[in-house]
Amino acid sequence: MRxxxxxxxxxxxxxxxxxFFFVKxxxxxxxxxxxxxxxxxxxxxxxxxxxxMICPAPDAIAVLRRKEQWEPExxxxxxxxxxxxxxxxxxxxxxxxxxxxxxxxxxxxFWHSFxxxxxxxxxxxxxxxxxxxxxNRQIDPQLAGTGTSxxxxxIMRVSSGRVRILHEEKCTGCKTCETQCPSGAIRVARMVExxxxxxxxxx
Amino acid sequence: MSILxxxxxxxxxxxxxVSYIDVGSCNGCDIEVLACLAPRYDIEQYGIxxxxxxREADVLLVIGSVTPxxxxxxxxxxxxxxxxxxAIAIGNCPISGCVYARKGSLTTPPVKNYIPIAAEVPGCPPxxxxxxxxxxxxxxxxxxxxxxxxx
Numbered sequence: 140m141r142x143x144x145x146x147x148x149x150x151x152x153x154x155x156x157x158x159f160f161f162v163k164x165x166x167x168x169x170x171x172x173x174x175x176x177x178x179x180x181x182x183x184x185x186x187x188x189x190x191x192m193i194c195p196a197p198d199a200i201a202v203l204r205r206k207e208q209w210e211p212e213x214x215x216x217x218x219x220x221x222x223x224x225x226x227x228x229x230x231x232x233x234x235x236x237x238x239x240x241x242x243x244x245x246x247x248x249f250w251h252s253f254x255x256x257x258x259x260x261x262x263x264x265x266x267x268x269x270x271x272x273x274x275n276r277q278i279d280p281q282l283a284g285t286g287t288s289x290x291x292x293x294i295m296r297v298s299s300g301r302v303r304i305l306h307e308e309k310c311t312g313c314k315t316c317e318t319q320c321p322s323g324a325i326r327v328a329r330m331v332e333x334x335x336x337x338x339x340x341x342x
Numbered sequence: 343m344s345i346l347x348x349x350x351x352x353x354x355x356x357x358x359x360v361s362y363i364d365v366g367s368c369n370g371c372d373i374e375v376l377a378c379l380a381p382r383y384d385i386e387q388y389g390i391x392x393x394x395x396x397r398e399a400d401v402l403l404v405i406g407s408v409t410p411x412x413x414x415x416x417x418x419x420x421x422x423x424x425x426x427x428x429a430i431a432i433g434n435c436p437i438s439g440c441v442y443a444r445k446g447s448l449t450t451p452p453v454k455n456y457i458p459i460a461a462e463v464p465g466c467p468p469x470x471x472x473x474x475x476x477x478x479x480x481x482x483x484x485x486x487x488x489x490x491x492x493x
Contacts, residue, residue, distance in 0.1 A: 163387050167471050196434075196466070197443050216437040219466035 174222045174236040177213050184209040184232045190224035192251065192312055192329055200224055227251075246336040253310040254328040255295065257302050261324035266297045268316035268325045274309055347490055354400075354485040356389035358477060361399030361423075362432075365416060366449060367406025370467040371433035375403060383470045390477060396422045400485065401477060407435040407442045407449035408456065420457040428460040428484040429453075430476055437462050460484060 149155065169175075177200075186202055186209035194200045199217040202209050211224070211232060222238040227249045231239060242248070257268075266286020269275055272294055275282055279290040286297040295304045295316075302325070314327050362375055378385045379392060393399050396419050408416065420429065431453050434440035439451035453459060461480045463472055 164382075164384055167383070169469070169471065173469075196441050198438070215464035216434055216462065217440070218464070219434065219440065 172237045174220050174238060176215055176218055176220060177211075177222070177225050177233040177235040179210070180232060180234045182230055182232050184211060185230055187229065188312075189227045189229060189251070190233065193223045193227040193249065193331060195219065195221060195223065223249075246338075248334055248336070249331055250334050251329060251331045252308065253312045254330050255304050255307050255310060255316075256326050256328065257304070258324045258326070259301065261322045262302060263322055263324075264297055264301060265321065266302075267319045267321065268302065269293070269295050269297060271315045271319040273313065273315060274311060278309075343487065343490065347487060350489065351486055354488075355482065358388075358390045358401060358481045358485075359393055359399045360385075360390055360401045360403060360477065361393045361396045362403035362405060363396075363416075363419060365404060365406045365412040365436070365453070366409035367433065367435050371405045371435070374467040374470055375405065375432065375473060377470045378473055383474060385474065385477075388474070388478060390474075396420075397424065399423055400427055401481065402427065402429040402457075403432050403473075403477075404429055404436050404453050404457070404459070405432045407439045407451040408453060409449055413450065413456070416453070416456045426485050426488040428480055429457050430480060431459050431462045432473060433468055434464055434466045437464060440466055 184202065186204075188202055190200050190211055191202060196217055196219045198214060199219065200211055200213050202211045204210075213224075213233075220235070222235045225233045225235045225238045226242050226247075266284070269286030269288070270283060275288075275293045275295070278292050278294075279288045282288045282290075282293065282296070286302070288296040290296075291305065294306050294309050295302055297303075310327065312327060312329060316325050317323075317327050362372075364372055377383055385392065396402065400423070402420065402423060404416075420427075431437055435442065435449075436451060436453035436459070439447070439449055442449045443451060460483075461476050463476045465472060
């Protein structure tokens with residue numbers, strides 16, 4: 140009997156009743172280290188497109204030309220907030236959470252290169268890839284028609300009946316060759332490596 | 343505003359019934375919706391209740407890019423919800439297809455093509471707080487003075 144009285148008195152306290160009906164968990168605040176959509180820091184973008192190269196989501200970031208100045212634009216609804224563009228940008232144009240701080244503390248960076256591969260069973264040796272490549276045209280302005288070239292400095296050329304890749308390291312990953320290839324034989328693959336500098340200083 | 347309408351407004355602001363369907367997501371957004379139900383975010387303290395039956399729901403949370411099997415069924419589920427109703431797209435998939443929007447993919451986003459979407463919550467996955475605030479900000483827009491807006 141005494142315990143029933145105790146419980147009734149306990150549950151009739153105004154404070155308890157108020158808590159029972161109106162209490163809510165405190166509104167959760169987003170901690171500053173959460174990665175949000177990348178924002179601009181105000182530093183000048185050079186238009187190197189490294190952010191677009193490393194982005195894993197289709198159409199999530201685009202570098203646009205705005206009045207004599209390049210500017211990256213992030214599209215929510217496509218962006219997955221992984222922060223890779225923030226980390227890969229050599230100029231520090233983008234910011235998101237503490238991605239850049241951590242990369243500086245650990246002296247980590249991304250190294251990337253492009254790997255060209257021609258599927259011999261699909262390639263019909265038309266030379267479109269060699270002709271359309273903007274780097275090829277810069278090195279050897281004579282290169283036209285069949286994709287043959289006398290220069291040894293070009294990225295790729297048609298010689299002795301097949302496409303030969305000479306200087307893969309000069310590729311900028313624009314994928315013009317991929318879009319111009321009529322049979323889908325040439326593929327440009329981005330090769331990205333995460334590296335850490337042992338001395339703690341980025342050289 | 344009539345008294346009946348004001349009573350309906352008061353009740354509806356504290357009882358938002360939600361049903362969620364996964365039309366082909368990777369499960370990431372499902373787990374974030376599930377986190378809303380858990381004590382940390384506690385969706386029911388705002389008067390939001392979760393059902394598995396669209397006939398009991400007012401708000402439909404659509405998760406995932408649309409797979410071929412869902413193309414005809416999504417519309418049916420939307421029509422089963424009694425008015426007033428709203429659909430919210432959760433995550434990047436129903437908005438753009440996210441990482442599945444590639445050449446050769448079988449999915450056919452966006453969900454907008456199949457049912458009217460009242461709000462979109464971008465993110466891969468969106469945070470539970472973002473989902474919560476989307477539901478809480480859309481509900482009054484759709485449900486407040488619904489009968490008066492109809493007449």
